[in-house]
Amino acid sequence: GAGVSQTPSNKVTEKGKYVELRCDPISGHTALYWYRQSLGQGPEFLIYFQGTGAADDSGLPNDRFFAVRPEGSVSTLKIQRTERGDSAVYLCASSLVGGGTLPGELFFGEGSRLTVL
Amino acid sequence: AQSVSQHNHHVILSEAASLELGCNYSYGGTVNLFWYVQYPGQHLQLLLKYFSGDPLVKGIKGFEAEFIKSKFSFNLRKPSVQWSDTAEYFCAVTISNFGNEKLTFGTGTRLTIIP
Numbered sequence: 277g278a279g280v281s282q283t284p285s286n287k288v289t290e291k292g293k294y295v296e297l298r299c300d301p302i303s304g305h306t307a308l309y310w311y312r313q314s315l316g317q318g319p320e321f322l323i324y325f326q327g328t329g330a331a332d333d334s335g336l337p338n339d340r341f342f343a344v345r346p347e348g349s350v351s352t353l354k355i356q357r358t359e360r361g362d363s364a365v366y367l368c369a370s371s372l373v374g375g376g377t378l379p380g381e382l383f384f385g386e387g388s389r390l391t392v393l
Numbered sequence: 394a395q396s397v398s399q400h401n402h403h404v405i406l407s408e409a410a411s412l413e414l415g416c417n418y419s420y421g422g423t424v425n426l427f428w429y430v431q432y433p434g435q436h437l438q439l440l441l442k443y444f445s446g447d448p449l450v451k452g453i454k455g456f457e458a459e460f461i462k463s464k465f466s467f468n469l470r471k472p473s474v475q476w477s478d479t480a481e482y483f484c485a486v487t488i489s490n491f492g493n494e495k496l497t498f499g500t501g502t503r504l505t506i507i508p
Binding site for chain 2: 279367382
């Protein structure tokens with residue numbers, strides 16, 4: 277499809293387990309973002325990639341969270357030793373920086389709902 | 394750091410009623426402002442945006458928003474709502490024009506339209 281694809285759409289895990297969430301951005305989009313949306317809240321920024329490098333990871337809550345984008349396309353958000361408070365919808369977005377798309381015009385995926393029991 | 398406030402958490406309107414959703418931001422410098430919408434079961438999508446120029450911006454589906462710099466506001470309006478406007482609406486701001494387009498979102502307003 278032409279949109280941002282995220283897998284899995286739903287993930288239920290037990291406290292202490294390791295989780296990976298995948299994001300496949302729109303083809304050709306150089307910028308990729310991860311956000312987290314808790315119940316009743318707006319999306320909160322986690323990390324931003326420009327190409328392969330993390331340009332801004334100031335939103336990652338602690339060192340249990342890590343994200344990679346090794347080839348500048350697909351990205352994986354990794355959460356170690358999950359806690360119940362990590363339960364949320366994890367959103368991925370991409371944009372075409374410098375390609376005529378103005379700042380902030382992000383294209384979002386449908387999200388991965390993580391439930392930690 | 395910038396922040397965004399949406400004071401209306403849940404708004405219920407009848408079809409054909411007029412809509413205004415409030416959005417205030419806190420940041421002393423130049424900002425770019427956005428409204429995103431999330432229809433039930435769908436992903437977030439851009440409704441409209443303001444960067445510069447005419448403070449009254451028009452978006453998709455008959456929505457518009459007015460940037461009032463003196464009030465740090467960017468309220469969303471629609472003169473006559475439809476049942477299909479039922480969704481969650483998020484106001485967002487970014488302060489960077491170059492590269493990092495990190496958005497700061499408000500907590501959202503849930504809009505329910507009664508047929």
